[in-house]
Amino acid sequence: MDPISELLTRAVEAIYPSKVALEKVLRGGKKLRLYQGFDPTGIQLHIGHMVGLMKLHQFQKLGHHVIFLIGDGTGQAGDPSGKLRNRTKYLNNEELRNNAKDYVMQASRIVNFKGDNPVEILYNGDWLNKLKLKDLLEIAGHFTLQQLEERDMYQERKKRGADINFREFQYPLLQGYDSVAMKVDLELGGVDQTFNMLAGRKLVKEMLGKEKFVMTTPLLADASGKKIGKTESNVIALNALPNDFYGKIMNLPDDVIVKCFDLITDVPIDEVAKIRGSLKEVANPMEYKKKLAYTLTRMLNNETEAKKAQESFEWAFQRRTAPTDVQSVVYKNKNISVLSLVIQSGAASSNSDAKRLISGGAVEYGGSKLTDANASVTIVNGAVLKVGKHRFIKTI
Numbered sequence: 206m207d208p209i210s211e212l213l214t215r216a217v218e219a220i221y222p223s224k225v226a227l228e229k230v231l232r233g234g235k236k237l238r239l240y241q242g243f244d245p246t247g248i249q250l251h252i253g254h255m256v257g258l259m260k261l262h263q264f265q266k267l268g269h270h271v272i273f274l275i276g277d278g279t280g281q282a283g284d285p286s287g288k289l290r291n292r293t294k295y296l297n298n299e300e301l302r303n304n305a306k307d308y309v310m311q312a313s314r315i316v317n318f319k320g321d322n323p324v325e326i327l328y329n330g331d332w333l334n335k336l337k338l339k340d341l342l343e344i345a346g347h348f349t350l351q352q353l354e355e356r357d358m359y360q361e362r363k364k365r366g367a368d369i370n371f372r373e374f375q376y377p378l379l380q381g382y383d384s385v386a387m388k389v390d391l392e393l394g395g396v397d398q399t400f401n402m403l404a405g406r407k408l409v410k411e412m413l414g415k416e417k418f419v420m421t422t423p424l425l426a427d428a429s430g431k432k433i434g435k436t437e438s439n440v441i442a443l444n445a446l447p448n449d450f451y452g453k454i455m456n457l458p459d460d461v462i463v464k465c466f467d468l469i470t471d472v473p474i475d476e477v478a479k480i481r482g483s484l485k486e487v488a489n490p491m492e493y494k495k496k497l498a499y500t501l502t503r504m505l506n507n508e509t510e511a512k513k514a515q516e517s518f519e520w521a522f523q524r525r526t527a528p529t530d531v532q533s534v535v536y537k538n539k540n541i542s543v544l545s546l547v548i549q550s551g552a553a554s555s556n557s558d559a560k561r562l563i564s565g566g567a568v569e570y571g572g573s574k575l576t577d578a579n580a581s582v583t584i585v586n587g588a589v590l591k592v593g594k595h596r597f598i599k600t601i
Contacts, residue, residue: 206474212263216256216468218396221406221419227391230418231267237418239264239391240272242329242383243312244280245305246296249442250312252454252501253425253433255469258315260393260422261324265316271324272387273316275308277301278333279380285358285373286397292373298330311443314505332386333379344378347411348404353377356400381405384417391418425468427458447506448595451514454498459490462497470500517595531597536584544578546570550600552592567593570600 206214209231213224220227230237241257243250250258265271280301283292296304309318309326316324336344353374354360362369381404384392389409392402402419409417426432433441441453457465463484466477484490495515503511517531534550541549544559547568553559562568563578569591570582590598 208263208267211474212260212267215474216260216422218421218423219399219419220421221403222416227418227420235390236269237264237390238270238272238388239393240274240327240383240387240389241393242274242276242279242380243305243308244276244284245301245308246280246283247440248304248307249440249444250308251433251440251442252465252469254312255315255443256422256425257393257395258312259469259471260420262316264393265322265324268322270322271316272389273309273312273318273324273326274383274387275302275305275326275328276330276380277305277328278330279376279383281330282376282379283370283373284376284380284401285356285370286401288358290362290367291370295372298334302328302330307444314443327387329379329383329386333382336382344382344408347408348378377401377404381408384409385412388413389417390415391420393420393422395424396421397424423464423468425461425464427461433457433461443505446596447502447510447514448517448597449593450505451498451502451511451518452595454501455494455518457494459494462490462493465497465501470497471504472500514595517597531589531599533599533601534590535601539584540581541584542578543568543570543575543580543582546575546582546584546590546600547592550590550592550598552590552596552598562592 209228212231213220213228239261241261243254261271261273277298280296281298283295285291305328312318312324318324318326354369359369377400380398380401384405385408392405394402399419399421402421406417406419409415424432441450441457445453454465463477463481466472466480467474470477472480480493480496484493487493495518498518499511499515502514536546536549543563544556547553547559547562548556553562560578563576566574566576568575570588575582584600586601588600590600592598
């Protein structure tokens with residue numbers, strides 16, 4: 206499959222106005238200006254975001270101008286997409302910007318913000334917060350009430366007797382205006398963003414008099430339709446420690462293995478097809494899930510970290526002992542408290558975090574579980590401290 210064909214088919218749900226129209230533009234050699242927006246309602250990007258980021262990377266490799274848009278403006282309205290009830294809390298611009306402070310660093314594991322064709326970073330609060338009354342009225346004048354309330358989720362809320370907050374109701378207009386402000390040729394986003402992105406397509410056509418393509422991507426979800434992301438509280442963060450990340454991928458349902466290979470890895474599409482065929486013939490997909498965990502850990506970190514994470518998992522869960530190649534920590538004092546043992550290892554971010562791990566039975570030293578933070582422990586040279594399921598530290 207040539208790069209443009211893969212761009213138009215892999216991890217693509219739909220293209221507006223059509224795949225044929227976009228393909229004609231791409232094969233004609235035009236370089237597009239495109240974007241995807243990320244509202245920082247949380248502090249971490251997760252593997253659900255990888256679907257869009259991988260697609261952005263494809264566009265970037267083909268020489269198109271990619272914009273990584275941080276929604277510190279739209280985030281103040283609160284995206285109602287996929288929600289059957291109003292939000293209980295709305296974030297202000299300062300809170301959103303603070304949440305997003307590490308977004309670029311996390312996204313840089315997939316897209317390139319440096320080099321010959323760097324991804325551009327923009328914040329939509331820079332223009333949305335400057336809109337005046339006449340601007341808002343002009344934007345709103347391009348839509349009718351009937352057009353805005355036809356969204357499936359609003360119809361579902363009506364059936365359930367749930368409220369529709371007018372603050373969230375304005376969200377499509379604000380997201381739509383982003384396309385006008387940036388004068389883009391294409392917007393990329395999850396299929397749950399289709400309504401918002403088509404609102405932008407309408408505004409670009411009527412306010413700028415030009416075409417805007419919309420490309421939607423599938424949501425990363427299990428067979429039951431449960432989305433993998435912060436809404437469902439099953440986040441696997443892009444910046445998770447390699448061992449933890451690997452272990453969490455191994456905990457994913459078996460039915461998402463092929464979908465993950467297809468949507469969020471750099472494994473060639475023909476190899477993904479072979480994996481799909483092979484999985485139909487095996488009862489235990491463990492080796493394929495390990496390949497998935499290894500591939501994603503490598504992509505987000507490096508080959509060395511992926512190998513260490515896989516070895517750690519195999520030793521801990523398949524051979525029931527600690528790996529040989531683990532981090533070593535030198536302790537100055539031979540007799541210390543269990544709390545100090547954990548804190549000085551670097552396996553906990555704070556005293557309260559360490560106490561939580563200890564009281565929760567997540568700490569073992571020399572094969573013995575430690576549950577009293579104040580108890581005394583003697584450092585044994587070469588003994589292994591285990592914190593959680595995937596973190597091993599050799600004490601010196």
